[in-house]
Amino acid sequence: MQAEPKRRSHFIPRTRDGWIATGAFIGLFLLAMPPVTHLVLNRTDPWILGLPFIYASLLIIYTLLILVLVWALRRGV
Amino acid sequence: METWVVATGLIFVYLLITLVLGVVANRMLTVDMEDFLLYGRKAGFVVLYLTVVASFHSVFAFLGSSGFFYTHGVGFWVAGTWTLLVGAITYVIGTRIWALGKAFGYMTPADMLADFYESETVRVVVAVVSVVFTILYIQAQAQGLGYIINVASDGRIGIELGTLILLTVAATYLMAGGLRAVYWTDVLQGIWMYAAVWVGALFLAYELFGGPLELWRAVLEARPDLLSLPGPNGFFTPGIWIGMTITLSFGIILQPHMMIRYYTAVDAKTLKLLGATTPIYLMTLFIPAALIGMGGAIVMPGLEGPAADRIFPELLFMYAPPWLTGMILAGATAAAMSTLDSILHANMTVLTRDIYQRYIRPEESQAHYVWVGRAIILLLLVVGYYMSVLTLDFLVVLVTLSGAGALQLLPAILGVCFPGGRTLTRAGVVSGIAAGLVGLYVTLVVAPHPLGLHGAIWALLLNATVAVTVSAFTEPPSAETIERVHGELERFVYGTEE
Numbered sequence: 402m403q404a405e406p407k408r409r410s411h412f413i414p415r416t417r418d419g420w421i422a423t424g425a426f427i428g429l430f431l432l433a434m435p436p437v438t439h440l441v442l443n444r445t446d447p448w449i450l451g452l453p454f455i456y457a458s459l460l461i462i463y464t465l466l467i468l469v470l471v472w473a474l475r476r477g478v
Numbered sequence: 479m480e481t482w483v484v485a486t487g488l489i490f491v492y493l494l495i496t497l498v499l500g501v502v503a504n505r506m507l508t509v510d511m512e513d514f515l516l517y518g519r520k521a522g523f524v525v526l527y528l529t530v531v532a533s534f535h536s537v538f539a540f541l542g543s544s545g546f547f548y549t550h551g552v553g554f555w556v557a558g559t560w561t562l563l564v565g566a567i568t569y570v571i572g573t574r575i576w577a578l579g580k581a582f583g584y585m586t587p588a589d590m591l592a593d594f595y596e597s598e599t600v601r602v603v604v605a606v607v608s609v610v611f612t613i614l615y616i617q618a619q620a621q622g623l624g625y626i627i628n629v630a631s632d633g634r635i636g637i638e639l640g641t642l643i644l645l646t647v648a649a650t651y652l653m654a655g656g657l658r659a660v661y662w663t664d665v666l667q668g669i670w671m672y673a674a675v676w677v678g679a680l681f682l683a684y685e686l687f688g689g690p691l692e693l694w695r696a697v698l699e700a701r702p703d704l705l706s707l708p709g710p711n712g713f714f715t716p717g718i719w720i721g722m723t724i725t726l727s728f729g730i731i732l733q734p735h736m737m738i739r740y741y742t743a744v745d746a747k748t749l750k751l752l753g754a755t756t757p758i759y760l761m762t763l764f765i766p767a768a769l770i771g772m773g774g775a776i777v778m779p780g781l782e783g784p785a786a787d788r789i790f791p792e793l794l795f796m797y798a799p800p801w802l803t804g805m806i807l808a809g810a811t812a813a814a815m816s817t818l819d820s821i822l823h824a825n826m827t828v829l830t831r832d833i834y835q836r837y838i839r840p841e842e843s844q845a846h847y848v849w850v851g852r853a854i855i856l857l858l859l860v861v862g863y864y865m866s867v868l869t870l871d872f873l874v875v876l877v878t879l880s881g882a883g884a885l886q887l888l889p890a891i892l893g894v895c896f897p898g899g900r901t902l903t904r905a906g907v908v909s910g911i912a913a914g915l916v917g918l919y920v921t922l923v924v925a926p927h928p929l930g931l932h933g934a935i936w937a938l939l940l941n942a943t944v945a946v947t948v949s950a951f952t953e954p955p956s957a958e959t960i961e962r963v964h965g966e967l968e969r970f971v972y973g974t975e976e
Contacts, residue, residue, distance in 0.1 A: 410898025435716030
């Protein structure tokens with residue numbers, strides 16, 4: 402079996418901006434995943450801007466995730 | 479004028495516009511496979527944006543999502559998670575696929591995987607998985623189209639005839655203008671379907687409840703069970719939430735009709751902008767769907783099973799003026815056709831490029847392959863029509879599997895697109911996909927969702943385990959190929975060669 406060329410992993414960010422974007426996206430994404438969704442967000446009160454808490458909080462998280470992607474784009478990540 | 483006349487008339491006006499776009503696209507076509515199959519690899523941001531979102535959101539997003547909110551409540555807001563992942567996948571993986579396609583002339587997913595893993599077996603397996611699992615979508619979209627025109631005409635046009643008319647229109651503009659026609663019609667379809675859902679939902683919210691916020695209050699008073707997880711029927715468990723997130727993001731993006739779109743971008747910057755902004759459209763389309771579904775659960779209760787998917791047109795026919803109903807049903811037609819034409823095109827591309835050109839007639843002219851592609855579209859039209867009118871038991875089983883089928887390509891694609899660590903081998907990739915498909919059948923059909931975790935996730939875990947294990951004991955791709963492909967990615971992503 403021949404030896405494989407060794408190369409630094411592309412799964413791990415190599416810049417500070419890369420770490421920030423990856424960490425922020427994963428961190429926020431986990432807020433929209435169980436168990437947070439089913440244990441923490443799973444209620445209607447308090448209502449936010451006229452919307453039930455579970456719906457509004459997820460909408461806020463989704464919006465922040467889009468902002469992370471836009472930030473990464475602007476920083477050239 | 480009666481509602482059905484206006485609704486049916488507007489759908490036919492819409493169909494006429496798509497045919498005109500197909501003819502105009504035909505005038506600009508050069509006899510070249512890259513032009514016919516890949517838009518000449520020069521799709522700009524606006525066209526690419528609207529074709530990606532229109533192809534991603536099918537008739538399910540237009541009708542089925544409202545049905546999901548109607549039946550299972552706020553849990554379907556999980557949809558936001560997979561739309562966000564689609565953006566991230568495009569940003570991170572899509573750009574790499576684009577770079578490799580541009581560097582090495584790939585046209586299909588199988589092109590890339592067969593080249594890296596140095597295996598014709600990988601090419602055939604990927605091509606077969608691509609076609610088998612997406613051709614089933616033709617059935618779903620075609621049935622949806624037949625249903626929409628049947629509803630719009632108040633039963634005067636039968637579902638089978640409606641399916642045939644709309645399939646024929648999609649195939650006609652695709653044969654005329656190739657992917658350019660698909661992209662141009664997708665621009666129209668993407669705008670129309672988005673406007674239709676929002677306008678329809680806001681109209682109904684104000685007409686029936688006095689506004690969207692009042693609608694939410696009414697849901698709390700009348701159906702508080704719709705505002706909690708896992709929902710009235712206990713559907714949205716944590717395992718299903720995670721499973722739908724993974725399956726409906728990676729599982730759809732890895733289907734050929736979506737992956738081929740990455741090859742068509744004019745540059746990587748366009749794709750990154752696409753990744754950062756597509757979730758805006760994809761996610762916000764589910765906001766009006768929630769209003770329609772949960773508002774419908776209050777004013778029109780009692781629809782069960784597949785009947786719940788009819789809630790949007792049922793509300794329109796009861797409460798909206800004819801012109802608005804017609805505009806919105808034309809939007810539903812757009813949602814189905816934009817996905818249908820993309821799948822027809824992708825299957826044609828895979829069969830022409832990966833099978834016909836590779837194994838049957840490898841040395842023919844570009845014009846020859848373009849005409850073969852057109853003939854394959856006709857064949858797919860016939861197959862799609864018969865699949866949509868003959869609902870056979872085995873097809874029902876296959877449709878159950880289809881959403882998760884392309885997900886089984888994920889380990890192989892990550893192996894190509896992300897250097898580092900041990901490289902997967904051709905034997906590992908093929909055995910992983912085979913194990914994943916068997917796993918899908920068991921965990922989605924025989925014993926659905928073991929331990930509450932979505933079957934597609936079990937199958938993916940099995941696939942990855944088998945792929946890594948077999949790869950540890952078998953021959954990897956040659957060092958030259960790994961260096962060529964991964965070196966290209968190193969230069970593309972980091973601008974350096976180590």
